[in-house]
Amino acid sequence: MTSREFCGLCGKEAAEAGHPDCIVLLALEPPRYCTRCGRRLKVQVTPRGWSADCIEHGPLHG
Amino acid sequence: MTDIVERARSQVLERGVGLGYDDLVEVLRLPDERIPELLEVAHAVRLKHCGPEVEVEGIVSLKTGGCPEDCHFCSQSGQFTSPVRAVWLDIPQLVKAAEETAATGATEFCIVAAVRGPDERLMAQMRDGVRAIREAVDINVAASLGMLSQEQVDDLKEMGVHRYNHNLEAARSYFGSVVTTHTWEERWETCEMVRASGMELCCGGLVGMGETLEQRAELAAQLAELGPHEVPLNFLNPRPGTPFGELPLMSAADALRAIAAFRLAMPSTILRYAGGRELTLGDLGTRDGLLGGINAVIVGNYLTTLGRDADEDLALLAELKMPIKELAKTL
Numbered sequence: 001m002t003s004r005e006f007c008g009l010c011g012k013e014a015a016e017a018g019h020p021d022c023i024v025l026l027a028l029e030p031p032r033y034c035t036r037c038g039r040r041l042k043v044q045v046t047p048r049g050w051s052a053d054c055i056e057h058g059p060l061h062g
Numbered sequence: 063m064t065d066i067v068e069r070a071r072s073q074v075l076e077r078g079v080g081l082g083y084d085d086l087v088e089v090l091r092l093p094d095e096r097i098p099e100l101l102e103v104a105h106a107v108r109l110k111h112c113g114p115e116v117e118v119e120g121i122v123s124l125k126t127g128g129c130p131e132d133c134h135f136c137s138q139s140g141q142f143t144s145p146v147r148a149v150w151l152d153i154p155q156l157v158k159a160a161e162e163t164a165a166t167g168a169t170e171f172c173i174v175a176a177v178r179g180p181d182e183r184l185m186a187q188m189r190d191g192v193r194a195i196r197e198a199v200d201i202n203v204a205a206s207l208g209m210l211s212q213e214q215v216d217d218l219k220e221m222g223v224h225r226y227n228h229n230l231e232a233a234r235s236y237f238g239s240v241v242t243t244h245t246w247e248e249r250w251e252t253c254e255m256v257r258a259s260g261m262e263l264c265c266g267g268l269v270g271m272g273e274t275l276e277q278r279a280e281l282a283a284q285l286a287e288l289g290p291h292e293v294p295l296n297f298l299n300p301r302p303g304t305p306f307g308e309l310p311l312m313s314a315a316d317a318l319r320a321i322a323a324f325r326l327a328m329p330s331t332i333l334r335y336a337g338g339r340e341l342t343l344g345d346l347g348t349r350d351g352l353l354g355g356i357n358a359v360i361v362g363n364y365l366t367t368l369g370r371d372a373d374e375d376l377a378l379l380a381e382l383k384m385p386i387k388e389l390a391k392t393l
Contacts, residue, residue, distance in 0.1 A: 010302070011145065028340055028368050032145035042149045047120040047362035048162045048372065 006038035013038070030062060066092065067099055074326050075107050080286050081326045086279035089323045094315050097322075101354030104322035108355050111329040115387040116379055117292075117358035119170035119204075119334070120163030120372075123365040124151050124191065125184060129176040131208075131243045133231065135268055137301035137366055138176035144303035146366050156191045160199045166361050166372045169389045171195065172204040172227060172264075174365055178244065179209040185217060192221045200389060204264065209244065209252045215259045225262035225291065228252045233280035236273045253288055265290040266336065269320045270298035270312030278320060282327040292358065293331050295324055297338030299367065314347040318354055325355025334358035340370055348375075352382060 005014040008031030009022040030043050030050035034057055041052040041060070052060040064072075066088040073079050081089065092100055128140045128148035137144040151159070160171045173191060175184055184207060192203050205218060206227035218226060230249055231237065237246035257263045265288060267281050285293055297317050300309045312320075317339075325333055335356050339348055348370075352359075359379075361372040379386060 030366075030368060040145055040147055042147045043366070044123070044126065044149050044151060044155070045363045045366055045368070046122055046151075046155070046159045046162065047166075050363070050368070 083283040090275040104325040104355035118168040121172040122159040125175040134305035174206040180207040227264035233277040262291040264292040266294035268296040294336035296336040297342035299338040
């Protein structure tokens, strides 16, 4: 069984068509969804970065 | 009747008197081929009445999301299906953000909360946060916490907050199409209280929200009447899940006309690039705006979205030979 991946911007399955805009927009957006489980993240944007937290998969930084 | 650009030159550049509503409508209706000369006049006005310096600011969200208000452009409203979740920043993170901002050469650090107005918990967090920042970082602290009572205005001044942001957001005639949970007049009242307190007033708005050119001119004229120390100019970045999420981006030409119009309405005000410029104007348009009336920038990221790399903006200012305003000159 292969694991599913999710779009960090819209939260839909990454394998679905229609994510080119999401990929472009992620240059100016922090992720809003966990790419491993598709859950909504708690996100804090700071002047020079961002941090996010998934209740299942823990912290992310960028 | 003289041409509007010539009128701007004689009235605003030479005499320092801002254009009124009718003239601003005319500016916003100028054809694309006249934008370069419009920007040239707006830039000359900025240089003569404000000087060559650029004020640099960083902003951070102390309390994100879960706002009870319904500002139709905002992803932080709890009334919409936006993906933004509620989160609070703690004091050590707040101080770190201020330090990062100061490291860019910025003189302003604005603490923002997505609220109707501050409650006791938020005011306590502000008290602790402002004190911690002032002990650790040499930077002016500003705040944006929604509508205030007179007591809260006095408390913020007492804490050492030197500038308070509260935008009109939109022209009075368009406000009801943007926000229904409070009134334009309530916003105006908070702005007047802030100004009367001796704190500097930062008050601007957004363009590209579906308003008419006349309403865009109206916003500029109403801001000029209010007379804030600083006007942040935002370009709508349509956020998913909000009522304005499907609106088209404003064109770069319209954005540049708006920048020039706001500068010609308010010759000596700090006019700041705020959110949305990356999408609306891109790199080239950002440069054009800095040569068309803008004299302040937010560097780095915004509240929920990412901005241009701060180093890119600072390099652009250096290339344009625009010195960054120093802290001593702001105190």
